[in-house]
Amino acid sequence: MPWTETVTMQRLDFIRACEAGTHSISELCRLHGISRKTGYKWLSRFEPAALSSLENHSRARLTQPEKIPPDIADRLVLFRMQHPDWGPKKIRHWFLNHNADFIVPAASTIGDLLKNEGLVPDRLKRKRTPGNVQKLTVAEKNNQVWSADFRGRFRLKDARYCRPFTLTDNHSRYLLACEASYVETTAFVRTCMERVFRECGLPDVILTDNGSPFAGPGIAALTKLNVWLIKLSILPERIAPGCPGQNARHERMHRSLKASMSHGNIFTTLAEQQAWFSSWQEEFNHERPHEAHENKPPASCWTPSARQWDGRVPEVNYPEGAKLFKVGEKGDLRLNGRTFLSASLCGEYVRFLEVDDGIDVILFDRLILAYYDQSEKRIIRID
Numbered sequence: 001m002p003w004t005e006t007v008t009m010q011r012l013d014f015i016r017a018c019e020a021g022t023h024s025i026s027e028l029c030r031l032h033g034i035s036r037k038t039g040y041k042w043l044s045r046f047e048p049a050a051l052s053s054l055e056n057h058s059r060a061r062l063t064q065p066e067k068i069p070p071d072i073a074d075r076l077v078l079f080r081m082q083h084p085d086w087g088p089k090k091i092r093h094w095f096l097n098h099n100a101d102f103i104v105p106a107a108s109t110i111g112d113l114l115k116n117e118g119l120v121p122d123r124l125k126r127k128r129t130p131g132n133v134q135k136l137t138v139a140e141k142n143n144q145v146w147s148a149d150f151r152g153r154f155r156l157k158d159a160r161y162c163r164p165f166t167l168t169d170n171h172s173r174y175l176l177a178c179e180a181s182y183v184e185t186t187a188f189v190r191t192c193m194e195r196v197f198r199e200c201g202l203p204d205v206i207l208t209d210n211g212s213p214f215a216g217p218g219i220a221a222l223t224k225l226n227v228w229l230i231k232l233s234i235l236p237e238r239i240a241p242g243c244p245g246q247n248a249r250h251e252r253m254h255r256s257l258k259a260s261m262s263h264g265n266i267f268t269t270l271a272e273q274q275a276w277f278s279s280w281q282e283e284f285n286h287e288r289p290h291e292a293h294e295n296k297p298p299a300s301c302w303t304p305s306a307r308q309w310d311g312r313v314p315e316v317n318y319p320e321g322a323k324l325f326k327v328g329e330k331g332d333l334r335l336n337g338r339t340f341l342s343a344s345l346c347g348e349y350v351r352f353l354e355v356d357d358g359i360d361v362i363l364f365d366r367l368i369l370a371y372y373d374q375s376e377k378r379i380i381r382i383d
Helices: 009-022 025-032 038-046 070-082 086-097 106-115 188-199 224-232 244-261 269-285
Strands: 145-150 167-168 175-179 205-208 235-238 323-326 332-334 338-340 351-357 358-363 369-371 378-381
Touching: 009 038, 025 038, 070 086, 070 106, 086 167, 106 358, 167 188, 167 244, 167 378, 175 188, 175 269, 188 224, 205 244, 224 235, 244 269, 338 378, 351 369
Parallel strands: 145 205, 205 235
Antiparallel strands: 145 167, 167 175, 323 351, 332 338, 351 358, 358 369, 369 378
16 A cells, blocks of 8 residues: 555665565565655665655755845844834835835735744734624714724833823824823813814714713713713714724724834833824824725825814804703703703703604704603603
8 A cells, every 4th residue: 555644664664675585676666555666766765874864855945036135134124123013014015105126025925034033923812892783973084083092001111100092083094193191081182182173173973982081871971071072063972882893993003002112112201102102193194004095104195174173162053942951050950850861961951852742852962862751751861
């Protein structure tokens, strides 16, 4: 029968039978299920002092004409060391975008080179997040949907926690803000957003998660920040709890930021960390290729919003003759007695619009907050 995986010992048995001289070479080849050519090959290779002479030889090529020249390999490795969070695709397209004076290798070839040089860490396998259960606005143009979030706290070298706030345009992936802070407060987020709104205009929607200060425990998860955004005609939207994949574009930017920080880019003071954040933001927007834009940086396709902001916060404009109620200082409404609505709406007007017999929908601008049952005199939550 033909040789199996234990070929070395079978080849040795064949050679010993040949040396015994009891059968011809042809007969022994037939008995072992091999050709005469194969039999003579192993007879010529056999060395009595080295059993390894009966093992298969490597079939790898002796020469590699497509191998990256050493000088080009050195340039690629040096560039990777300067940008340790950039992958092979982005490195390749950066050289293509800057008209490199050599033939840029394929991304897979660059990846193999970086892996051989020990510059590619093992990637941790992550569990996939569940699908979206809410209908969210799809970003089809610039400034239609922005995403806001805190990246997650980390310790500076002075042992204090830094909590960076980030804001991006979902369509172009343009990073609008990356601000270092010790706190995650409404005042800090509003200050950051005010600066961006003055420089870049207003979006239609801002998408966030369900953490503070973007969401609260009350009706429609309203917070003071949401109320301010609604008065600027910006609709706040929230992803489903535990579903960060619904804000995947923003989370992907956070992964790039975290990867870059892991290469010695954590500093002692908040001012030093902010200086690095500003530098990284400039590189992310104007240098780093992005696959969603044919490997061009986000700045190549982003434009400021046509909705410019002069710094004023207008009151909500309801239709003439609308049925309005003012929310009290404790967040309650006077509806045949005091009925609690939301502390975030203190001093604001809400609209009651009858949609069925004895049922009113409660609106703050265009946002549905809840329903009101006139007969039972109670608010029906919808969240």
